[in-house]
Amino acid sequence: MPETRPASSPAHAHAQGPVRGNDYEAHFQGALARLHGERRYRVFADIERIAGRFPIANWRRPDGATSEITVWCSNDYLGMGQHPEVVAALTDTARRCGVGAGGTRNIAGNNSPLVDLERELADLHGKEAGLVFTSGYVSNQAGISTIAKLIPDCLILSDAFNHNSMIEGVRHAGCEKRIFRHNDVAHLEELLIAAAGRNVLIAFESVYSMDGDVAPIGAICDLAEKYGAMTYLDEVHAVGLYGPRGGGMAERQGVMHRVDVIEGTLAKGFGCVGGYITGSAALCDAVRSFAPGFIFTTAIPPAIAAAARASVRYLKRSNGEREAHQRQAAATKRALEEAGLPVLATETHIVPVMVGDAELCKAAADHLLERHAIYIQPINYPTVPRGTERLRITPSPFHDDARIATLTAALVETWDTLDLPRAGTVFAQAAE
Amino acid sequence: MPETRPASSPAHAHAQGPVRGNDYEAHFQGALARLHGERRYRVFADIERIAGRFPIANWRRPDGATSEITVWCSNDYLGMGQHPEVVAALTDTARRCGVGAGGTRNIAGNNSPLVDLERELADLHGKEAGLVFTSGYVSNQAGISTIAKLIPDCLILSDAFNHNSMIEGVRHAGCEKRIFRHNDVAHLEELLIAAAGRNVLIAFESVYSMDGDVAPIGAICDLAEKYGAMTYLDEVHAVGLYGPRGGGMAERQGVMHRVDVIEGTLAKGFGCVGGYITGSAALCDAVRSFAPGFIFTTAIPPAIAAAARASVRYLKRSNGEREAHQRQAAATKRALEEAGLPVLATETHIVPVMVGDAELCKAAADHLLERHAIYIQPINYPTVPRGTERLRITPSPFHDDARIATLTAALVETWDTLDLPRAGTVFAQAAE
Numbered sequence: 086m087p088e089t090r091p092a093s094s095p096a097h098a099h100a101q102g103p104v105r106g107n108d109y110e111a112h113f114q115g116a117l118a119r120l121h122g123e124r125r126y127r128v129f130a131d132i133e134r135i136a137g138r139f140p141i142a143n144w145r146r147p148d149g150a151t152s153e154i155t156v157w158c159s160n161d162y163l164g165m166g167q168h169p170e171v172v173a174a175l176t177d178t179a180r181r182c183g184v185g186a187g188g189t190r191n192i193a194g195n196n197s198p199l200v201d202l203e204r205e206l207a208d209l210h211g212k213e214a215g216l217v218f219t220s221g222y223v224s225n226q227a228g229i230s231t232i233a234k235l236i237p238d239c240l241i242l243s244d245a246f247n248h249n250s251m252i253e254g255v256r257h258a259g260c261e262k263r264i265f266r267h268n269d270v271a272h273l274e275e276l277l278i279a280a281a282g283r284n285v286l287i288a289f290e291s292v293y294s295m296d297g298d299v300a301p302i303g304a305i306c307d308l309a310e311k312y313g314a315m316t317y318l319d320e321v322h323a324v325g326l327y328g329p330r331g332g333g334m335a336e337r338q339g340v341m342h343r344v345d346v347i348e349g350t351l352a353k354g355f356g357c358v359g360g361y362i363t364g365s366a367a368l369c370d371a372v373r374s375f376a377p378g379f380i381f382t383t384a385i386p387p388a389i390a391a392a393a394r395a396s397v398r399y400l401k402r403s404n405g406e407r408e409a410h411q412r413q414a415a416a417t418k419r420a421l422e423e424a425g426l427p428v429l430a431t432e433t434h435i436v437p438v439m440v441g442d443a444e445l446c447k448a449a450a451d452h453l454l455e456r457h458a459i460y461i462q463p464i465n466y467p468t469v470p471r472g473t474e475r476l477r478i479t480p481s482p483f484h485d486d487a488r489i490a491t492l493t494a495a496l497v498e499t500w501d502t503l504d505l506p507r508a509g510t511v512f513a514q515a516a517e
Numbered sequence: 518m519p520e521t522r523p524a525s526s527p528a529h530a531h532a533q534g535p536v537r538g539n540d541y542e543a544h545f546q547g548a549l550a551r552l553h554g555e556r557r558y559r560v561f562a563d564i565e566r567i568a569g570r571f572p573i574a575n576w577r578r579p580d581g582a583t584s585e586i587t588v589w590c591s592n593d594y595l596g597m598g599q600h601p602e603v604v605a606a607l608t609d610t611a612r613r614c615g616v617g618a619g620g621t622r623n624i625a626g627n628n629s630p631l632v633d634l635e636r637e638l639a640d641l642h643g644k645e646a647g648l649v650f651t652s653g654y655v656s657n658q659a660g661i662s663t664i665a666k667l668i669p670d671c672l673i674l675s676d677a678f679n680h681n682s683m684i685e686g687v688r689h690a691g692c693e694k695r696i697f698r699h700n701d702v703a704h705l706e707e708l709l710i711a712a713a714g715r716n717v718l719i720a721f722e723s724v725y726s727m728d729g730d731v732a733p734i735g736a737i738c739d740l741a742e743k744y745g746a747m748t749y750l751d752e753v754h755a756v757g758l759y760g761p762r763g764g765g766m767a768e769r770q771g772v773m774h775r776v777d778v779i780e781g782t783l784a785k786g787f788g789c790v791g792g793y794i795t796g797s798a799a800l801c802d803a804v805r806s807f808a809p810g811f812i813f814t815t816a817i818p819p820a821i822a823a824a825a826r827a828s829v830r831y832l833k834r835s836n837g838e839r840e841a842h843q844r845q846a847a848a849t850k851r852a853l854e855e856a857g858l859p860v861l862a863t864e865t866h867i868v869p870v871m872v873g874d875a876e877l878c879k880a881a882a883d884h885l886l887e888r889h890a891i892y893i894q895p896i897n898y899p900t901v902p903r904g905t906e907r908l909r910i911t912p913s914p915f916h917d918d919a920r921i922a923t924l925t926a927a928l929v930e931t932w933d934t935l936d937l938p939r940a941g942t943v944f945a946q947a948a949e
Contacts, residue, residue: 107716107745109777112668113799120806127806129627133819136615145629160626160815161619175616175820176608183568184607184824185789187593192894192909194592195561197577219652219790222814236544249813257689284539313539345541352815357617358651367545374552374559381681382654383592383784386821387565388607392616462624477624 124443125467130460132156136167139483144460154458157478157492162326162434163406164483165356165396174395179388186384190373194384198391205394206361209324209332209401210347214369217390219382221321221350221360222250227378228348228362229254229288229317235371236284242276242314244268244289244300251288251319267293270304277312285314291334292322295469295477297431302335306343317346325354326407326434331400351389355396359385409482410434413489417480420493426500427508429475436478437464438496440505441512446474449499457495472515556875557899562892564588568599571915576892586890589910589924594758594866595838596915597788597828606827611820618816622805626816630823637826638793641756641764641833642779646801649822651814653753653782653792654682659810660780660794661686661720661749667803668716674708674746676700676721676732683720683751699725702736709744717746723766724754727901727909729863734767738775749778757786758839758866763832783821787828791817841914842866845921849912852925858932859940861907868910869896870928872937873944878906881931889927904947 120126131145134156144154165171178198188194199217206215218224229251233239241255241262255262263280265273277285287309289300302318309316320333328336333349335341346364351357362372373379400406414434421428421438429437440446446463453459453476461476469475476496480489500507552558563577566588576586597603610630620626631649638647650656661683665671673687673694687694695712697705709717719741721732734750741748752765760768765781767773778800783791794801805811832838846866853860853870861869872878878895885891885908893908901907908928912921932939 107747109668109716109747110797110799113797113803116667116803117799117806127623129622129632130625131627131629131632132625133629134614134619136611136613139615143629145632156619156625158625159619160624161615161617166617166619167615171616172611175611179568179604179607179611181568182566183571183593183599183788184603184821185593185598185784185787187566187588187591187598187784187788190561191559192592192896193562193564193588193590193892195563197563197565197575200561200563200577219655220814222810223651223655226810235548236541249809253809284541315539315541350815352617352619355617356615356619358815358818358821365542365545367542367549371545371548374549377681377685378654378658382652383782383790386790389616389790389818389821460625464624 124447125465130454130462132460134167136172139164139167140481142460144454152458154454154460155488156460157484158461159479159481160353161356162354162479162481163356163400163410164481165325165354165400168356168396168399170399171356171392171396175388175392178391182387184386184388186386188384189380189382190384191380196384196387196390198387198394199384202390202394203361205397206349207363209330209397210363211342212347212363213366215361215363216369216373216379217359217361217385218379219359219385221348221352223378224348224360224362225250225319226254226257227376228346228372230257231372231376232317232346232368233258233260233286235375236286239284239286240280242273242285242287246293247288247290248294248319255288268298268300270301270308273305274308277308277314281312285312286317287314288317290319290322292433294322294435295437295464296429297433297435297437299334299432302338302344303340306340315345317348318344319348321348321350321353322435324349325396325400326410329404331397331407351393355393355400357389357393357396359389359393406482413480413482413484416486417478417484417489417492420489421496422508424493424497425507426496427506427510434479436480437475438478439473439475439510439512441472441474441510443471443474445503445505446476448503449476449505452499452502453495459492459495470514473512556879557897562886562894564892566599568604571596571599572913574892576886584890586886586892587920589891589893589916591911591913592785593788594786594911594913595788595832595842596913597757597786597832600788600828600831602831603788603824603828607820607824610823614819616818616820618818620816621812621814622816623812628816628819628822630819630826631816634822634826635793637829638781639795641762641829642795643774644779644795645798647793647795648801648805648811649791649793649817650811651791651817653780653784655810656780656792656794657682657751658685658689659808660778660804662689663804663808664749664778664800665690665692665718667807668718671716671718672712674705674717674719678725679720679722680726680751687720700730700732702733702740705737706740709740709746713744717744718749719746720749722751722754724865726754726867727869727896728861729865729867729869731766731864734770734776735772738772747777749780750776751780753780753782753785754867756781757828757832758842761836763829763839783825787825787832789821789825789828791821791825838914845912845914845916848918849910849916849921849924852921853928854940856925856929857939858928859938859942866911868912869907870910871905871907871942871944873904873906873942875903875906877935877937878908880935881908881937884931884934885927891924891927902946905944
């Protein structure tokens with residue numbers, strides 16, 4: 086989409102700021118100018134999805150006009166956000182209990198639907214307890230840091246590709262950390278051997294969101310057991326999507342019971358909002374009792390908790406969405422590969438189509454939106470390394486074969502028009 | 518309420534954890550045992566508020582039975598969480614757009630109701646722009662840290678009573694900080710003089726939630742202008758509640774235009790969930806662009822954004838709730854004072870009744886709930902200093918005179934039964 090006037094030009098000249106000597110405003114404007122200069126300034130597409138017609142959304146264009154687009158980059162992977170049972174749980178509960186929780190969990194905000202949701206999540210992952218946070222980001226940030234702080238002289242071993250929220254959790258733990266090469270079990274073992282006798286927390290993800298690859302969860306659990314380490318697994322891109330009951334990649338691989346802490350989100354596969362951890366009763370109770378980011382924040386609304394629980398319960402018993410999801414993801418990959426587009430091979434539902442240049446990546450996204458009414462957000466640095474810029478496509482059960490054909494034709498036209506690299510190109514991470 | 522079996526006793530003996538040498542579980546159990554030993558272990562009341570009948574809620578007792586209680590400690594200060602326009606905005610938008618936003622703000626989650634909400638909040642505070650976060654906690658943590666990092670060699674001057682979320686924001690900023698004595702303008706000026714020539718961010722609150730006192734906002738702005746500092750004001754316990762349009766205490770005092778950044782919440786006076794900052798367009802755009810806790814988290818759901826906007830819009834035009842709120846808060850204070858209860862004098866809607874002992878405070882709350890079906894959460898260390906434990910009562914427009922009389926009688930009976938300190942007692946912070 087076209088960039089509108091930089092937000093650094095005040096839109097409302099009537100708004101008054103204080104008068105003073107130091108020019109703070111210049112620092113913010115300068116930071117934005119640097120982003121523009123590096124072509125990293127992000128413009129958010131202003132969209133409104135249409136329940137019952139996912140993946141269609143209304144796009145409110147910068148000029149104010151509205152037009153329909155097809156969303157191909159949502160993390161509401163199964164379209165559960167529009168599921169009638171999920172929407173009904175939200176609206177029924179809001180009519181019964183109102184909107185907000187009205188307080189922190191400790192002070193008047195601990196609503197029954199949220200208590201029930203935590204039980205549901207504990208059951209989903211076969212753990213003793215669950216603990217819900219306002220977001221997956223906070224669940225990692227508060228969860229990892231609090232767990233590590235409660236373990237004496239804890240060493241955190243963290244996968245090199247861990248999400249920013251995990252990195253922040255590790256950082257806030259304030260303890261020693263070592264990074265192991267992405268999904269590299271041999272390197273992890275080296276670090277475990279070097280840490281012999283110490284308390285160790287291994288933090289990793291099951292499905293990595295940008296490359297769509299999968300961790301060797303069982304092998305990591307083998308090492309954890311061998312060397313007496315504890316495991317913390319982020320399943321945000323897998324819960325609801327994998328496993329017979331939607332318990333995630335660990336459930337699918339039959340190793341869920343071997344992982345100490347499973348972290349997940351209610352905002353992707355389950356189509357709502359919020360994050361959680363599950364684990365032993367003592368662990369969850371300790372995080373509940375000691376994590377400032379949990380203690381001092383308003384509980385999620387009862388209606389949101391009820392909607393999320395409805396989604397979790399539904400996906401425990403229904404495999405149809407998971408099957409359709411995998412089928413359409415595979416069909417999308419196949420169609421794009423057959424068209425000669427540079428699809429990154431993945432084991433999962435995530436379909437990265439490589440571009441390898443920030444400006445071209447943004448140009449491709451703009452072209453797709455304006456010319457084809459297809460919305461795929463460009464993924465640039467710092468979300469991925471420079472040189473590996475991409476379009477990240479997330480097919481859902483509602484992206485049917487006709488839509489896949491339309492997408493393929495649109496991408497081919499875009500690749501032709503912008504002369505973008507084809508399948509067979511090597512996309513290497515640029516030297517920083 | 519009675520404490521149920523400590524959560525450290527596994528409730529589900531069938532759930533299996535890994536076998537290993539290191540006993541991580543013991544660390545979590547030990548931390549919980551320490552809390553129990555210090556009488557600081559918190560039990561959450563499991564409640565479900567009843568829309569249309571606030572402040573009544575269903576309490577799910579530990580034995581599973583349910584009974585109706587009156588909530589006297591909610592931060593949904595005006596009962597906007599049950600307002601028909603707010604509930605309708607939530608349910609209508611969910612039916613139209615589904616539940617979750619489906620992505621981060623950058624990737625498919627930037628929904629139109631949320632964009633509109635940010636404009637509404639900017640207008641509320643007379644600022645160029647607004648930026649919404651998943652919670653007020655995150656808005657302070659991400660807002661303060663990001664703003665301070667963008668200002669070269671920034672010194673943060675922080676009020677001694679600032680909320681944990683602000684303290685975390687200051688801590689994550691990683692820059693130098695100094696604490697000024699609570700609401701002490703002379704001390705603040707000393708620190709400003711000592712920082713002559715430096716970039717300074719003054720971080721403070723308007724209404725302090727536990728003592729209910731108010732900052733001298735205008736005097737702090739005078740100093741900020743005199744010494745070239747920037748101001749960041751947390752109005753979470755004031756937005757919706759004070760000022761002709763609900764802009765908060767700064768609006769009421771006629772100084773809103775002099776504050777650089779106003780932070781607020783959608784979860785208290787507005788009865789929903791989420792937090793925000795408002796300020797210059799460049800400042801909000803820079804935080805939007807640089808704050809990890811904003812960038813890497815799923816956007817709040819369109820239905821929540823629409824509900825919050827409906828609440829903000831309603832309270833811009835309606836003063837009735839604010840007037841009734843102040844009237845009932847004053848009536849509550851008067852009734853409790855006349856009954857000889859140790860009410861802490863406050864300028865605001867917050868009514869602390871002092872107990873001065875953690876166990877007695879919890880015993881009083883348990884007694885009120887079990888004997889009188891009145892729910893007031895005990896406020897103990899670390900939320901308030903030891904020796905100043907209290908019941909924090911928050912009357913709303915829906916706590917009518919009859920309920921105030923019932924509350925007063927219940928408190929008097931409780932104070933008699935437990936022989937608690939009366940008005941005139943001096944409650945001093947215990948030495949740590």
